[in-house]
Amino acid sequence: MITLKINGEIHSVDVDPATPLLWVIRDYVGLTGTKFGCGIAQCGACTVHLDGAPVRSCVIPAQVAIDKEVTTIEGLVRNGGELHPVQQAWIDEQVPQCGYCQSGQIMSAVALLDDNPSPSDTDIDQAMAGIICRCGTYPRIRKGIKRAALAVNALHKEAATDG
Amino acid sequence: MGKWSRRAFITTGIAAGGVVVFGVAIRRGNREAKVREIVAADDESLFDIWLKIAPDNRVTVIVPHAEMGQGVHTALAMMLADELDADWSRVDILEAPSDKEYANYALARGYAAGGADFPAWLIDTVDGIFFRATQAMSLQITGGSTSVKTTGQIAMRVTGAAARAALLQAAADEWQVSVSELKTQNSTVLHDASERSATYASLAEAAARISLPSKPVLKGSDEFNIMGTSPQRNDIPAKVDGTAKFGIDATLPGMKYAAIQAAPVFGGAVSKFDPASIQDMPGVRKVIDLDDAVAVIADGYWQAKVALDRLQVEYSDGGNSHWEQGQIFDQFAADLDQSAEAGDEETDVASGDARAALRGAAQVMDAEYRVPYLAHSPMEPMNCLAWVHDGTCELWTGTQNPLGFAKDVSKALDMDLGDVTVHNQYLGGGFGRRAFSDYTVQAARIAKSVPYPVKLIWSREEDTRHDHYRQASISRFQGGLDANGKPVAWHNHYVNKHDPEEAPHIPYAIGNQRIVYTESKTHVPWGFWRSVDHSLHAFFTESFVDELAIAAGRDPYEFRRELLQDKPRYLAVLDLAAEKAGWGEPLAEHQGRGISIHQSFGTIVAEVVDVDVVDGELRVPRVVCAVDAGYTIHPDGMAAQMESGIVYGMTAALYGEISIRHGAVAQSNFHDYPMLRMDKAPVVETHIINSGEPLGGAGEPGTPPIAPALTNAIFDATGIRIRELPIQQHDLKKTDFRETDVA
Numbered sequence: 001m002i003t004l005k006i007n008g009e010i011h012s013v014d015v016d017p018a019t020p021l022l023w024v025i026r027d028y029v030g031l032t033g034t035k036f037g038c039g040i041a042q043c044g045a046c047t048v049h050l051d052g053a054p055v056r057s058c059v060i061p062a063q064v065a066i067d068k069e070v071t072t073i074e075g076l077v078r079n080g081g082e083l084h085p086v087q088q089a090w091i092d093e094q095v096p097q098c099g100y101c102q103s104g105q106i107m108s109a110v111a112l113l114d115d116n117p118s119p120s121d122t123d124i125d126q127a128m129a130g131i132i133c134r135c136g137t138y139p140r141i142r143k144g145i146k147r148a149a150l151a152v153n154a155l156h157k158e159a160a161t162d163g
Numbered sequence: 164m165g166k167w168s169r170r171a172f173i174t175t176g177i178a179a180g181g182v183v184v185f186g187v188a189i190r191r192g193n194r195e196a197k198v199r200e201i202v203a204a205d206d207e208s209l210f211d212i213w214l215k216i217a218p219d220n221r222v223t224v225i226v227p228h229a230e231m232g233q234g235v236h237t238a239l240a241m242m243l244a245d246e247l248d249a250d251w252s253r254v255d256i257l258e259a260p261s262d263k264e265y266a267n268y269a270l271a272r273g274y275a276a277g278g279a280d281f282p283a284w285l286i287d288t289v290d291g292i293f294f295r296a297t298q299a300m301s302l303q304i305t306g307g308s309t310s311v312k313t314t315g316q317i318a319m320r321v322t323g324a325a326a327r328a329a330l331l332q333a334a335a336d337e338w339q340v341s342v343s344e345l346k347t348q349n350s351t352v353l354h355d356a357s358e359r360s361a362t363y364a365s366l367a368e369a370a371a372r373i374s375l376p377s378k379p380v381l382k383g384s385d386e387f388n389i390m391g392t393s394p395q396r397n398d399i400p401a402k403v404d405g406t407a408k409f410g411i412d413a414t415l416p417g418m419k420y421a422a423i424q425a426a427p428v429f430g431g432a433v434s435k436f437d438p439a440s441i442q443d444m445p446g447v448r449k450v451i452d453l454d455d456a457v458a459v460i461a462d463g464y465w466q467a468k469v470a471l472d473r474l475q476v477e478y479s480d481g482g483n484s485h486w487e488q489g490q491i492f493d494q495f496a497a498d499l500d501q502s503a504e505a506g507d508e509e510t511d512v513a514s515g516d517a518r519a520a521l522r523g524a525a526q527v528m529d530a531e532y533r534v535p536y537l538a539h540s541p542m543e544p545m546n547c548l549a550w551v552h553d554g555t556c557e558l559w560t561g562t563q564n565p566l567g568f569a570k571d572v573s574k575a576l577d578m579d580l581g582d583v584t585v586h587n588q589y590l591g592g593g594f595g596r597r598a599f600s601d602y603t604v605q606a607a608r609i610a611k612s613v614p615y616p617v618k619l620i621w622s623r624e625e626d627t628r629h630d631h632y633r634q635a636s637i638s639r640f641q642g643g644l645d646a647n648g649k650p651v652a653w654h655n656h657y658v659n660k661h662d663p664e665e666a667p668h669i670p671y672a673i674g675n676q677r678i679v680y681t682e683s684k685t686h687v688p689w690g691f692w693r694s695v696d697h698s699l700h701a702f703f704t705e706s707f708v709d710e711l712a713i714a715a716g717r718d719p720y721e722f723r724r725e726l727l728q729d730k731p732r733y734l735a736v737l738d739l740a741a742e743k744a745g746w747g748e749p750l751a752e753h754q755g756r757g758i759s760i761h762q763s764f765g766t767i768v769a770e771v772v773d774v775d776v777v778d779g780e781l782r783v784p785r786v787v788c789a790v791d792a793g794y795t796i797h798p799d800g801m802a803a804q805m806e807s808g809i810v811y812g813m814t815a816a817l818y819g820e821i822s823i824r825h826g827a828v829a830q831s832n833f834h835d836y837p838m839l840r841m842d843k844a845p846v847v848e849t850h851i852i853n854s855g856e857p858l859g860g861a862g863e864p865g866t867p868p869i870a871p872a873l874t875n876a877i878f879d880a881t882g883i884r885i886r887e888l889p890i891q892q893h894d895l896k897k898t899d900f901r902e903t904d905v906a
Contacts, residue, residue: 015463016445016465016466019463019465020465023463023464023465026464027420027463027464027465028463030414031405032405032408032411032412032414033404033405033406034405035409035411035542035543035591036411036544036620037542037543037544037623038623038832038833039622039623039832040623040832040833040834042832042833042834043542043623043833043838045542072405073404073405074404074405076404077404083403083404087403087404090399090403091395091399091400091403094395094396094399094799094803095399095403096232096398096399096402096403097231097232097233097234097803097807098231098232098541098542098543098589098590098591098592098593099232099398099399099401099402099407099409099589099591100409100541100542100543100591100592101542102402102403103405106403124841125841125842126842128840128841128842129840129841129842130840131840131841132542132833132838132840133542133810134540134541134542134592134594134811134814134838135232135592135807135810135811136806136807136808136809136810136811136814136839136844137803137806137807138810138839138840138841138844139806139844139845139846139847140803140806141841142841142844
């Protein structure tokens, strides 16, 4: 039995602690937004945040996440259903096609903007090259990140003014 | 639910089912209640199976195709809604269910079961358009870039227009005015003279009692309100918050998981393993021998996978383990040689006398091109949740061919087709792979041996090694130029023809053409791969045209232009791509620009690729694409499909190579079968022409032109002519490549 905190909720799961975090999230906790793509940290479809940092959950043993905050795609939507600026930008730019890799793309983009609210093209390339999209949505992902960056920066400005 | 045998289908299915399918409102017959149960609540009037109107005036369009990211649900709904003059902000979209006695599905089941004939009396009663629509739609196959051009044009638009006509008639009857005094907009009928208006919902019941016109008048493109615009796709919101359900996400109470490994060599079988060796491992429930594969069922997927990895399985090789990739190409080459020698090639195109023209040519060019096998590698590995219970089999999976899958499973399980139900889920990529039912049949066979539902998930390794592959091929060319550099002969001999038939044909005005092929079978399973034969032949023909242009000392764009003078549609597409790309503007020393044009699935696409090659490092900053699909229903969706087709084709051109080692696929996962990533992705600009010609497809036509446009650009930058894909095996630093690499 291990205890994990996922999207702010505590889950006690009867599972071998060496099981990759991906399968614990999907099969035992029942959050299926995080996807299996390759199993060897090559495609990034399984990307989640561990204490805010993007990790490939298909190769991280679940026990590594004990006492840490795990955030999945389901945890990005704020209470009341408000989308994260990256999710909204993905809709505005009509990014997804088949959609399968997009949880990983979005989680990576959110981590990038948390770290660097005004990324250059090179920053975007570096942060996003780990996540494969077979539908070829890369040009739109790039536009989506730039649009989300504007929104995030506007929010920061607002917060600064309010403060 | 009742059973569907062929007999039942004909005697009880058609009478009422036919009424529904062909667009007449449901108001009699014993199937009414069943159909309503699926697609309509009690107080909704069902026009036919593609449309319903609810009391709150919301319009629901029912689409019979799978959504795999190509935006088909939105595009098809737009076509119906536009003809209906529906309020787009109040249109809902539903994928046609394939799990119950859906009228359209019933007919389709007849097809899938093999040889169910339409009774003559039915054909006589049905208008040709609706009949063709049903034929086109009934298989519910999504592929061949056909959804918009077939279902959309024939079924969706006709249905929308027919329903609108019935609604107008209902209003005219009610108000005692002539239809010509009425107009429609935003799901409302208006009579300006008396300032009366009525919502579609208020007229629906009366309209449902009016026979729909069999040949309603369709709008001209200048009357479109919704078609030609780019509303947001309806499937996107669920794809940004993790709620979209793909096959791999399907869940049932009490469900277990299965991992599987098939015999690595195609044609091989399981020969030996010891189930006892893993039976005590945590969570393991059962080990199943499927003859050509072994599956382990466990409480969790990870437990099943770990146990399967531990299991030592021996496989036979079906006599195929001697095959190496080099031998396969050697066989192709030998078969080409032999049949050329014997003169027993199959003829594809013969016009004029190409061989005589070659003998008389001032200059003859020879070239041989090769392409490797390719896997599809959709991001979602193959998977299927299967549950065999109460004499039925239910399947949850993503498929491009739900009825074909149901048929294959019914055969494998020796069940009536009517006892197999496919619940289609979102597809995490299709590209042709999800038209093959192997994974679903495996899941059904596994589930048959246990009382609980089982979700089978393939590993990425299994997905790479047990695909249905785009064929490897060799294509040989001879081209003749006269003394003025004008091409006078085109001779092409290639191995293995699949489809579409016209893939190797060229649009160019070259008088003497001989295009022939020779079959050369291998043990590697073949499959539809995005654009199918076009994916290789566009590389072959558009490379060779470029080589002829260079040999003639001509600009590759101008050379093509001259050969397309009698093809204005091609010319317009070629010119637009060249103009938007700035063709002819000077480039830096290390830069190059390449062009190609190819027609597939009724759509003509030209692409211009810019490359930088510095110290052998290739970069592709930009691809400019011009496309004429006749008329583009959703311009942003078309742009997305061009971007997608280009990245898919560019990935293959740069890296794609599946090779055979000891009879099996040598590659296994993304480390040795690499994909284009963000840092190498070009900017893609799409420019659309609406020529008014018949509609073409969108999902595939962007792919074929990219490989030759790219290699033509590399030639322009470096003088290196790439005749064998993938590009990554070539050293782009080697400037004497051109002389030494002749195959």
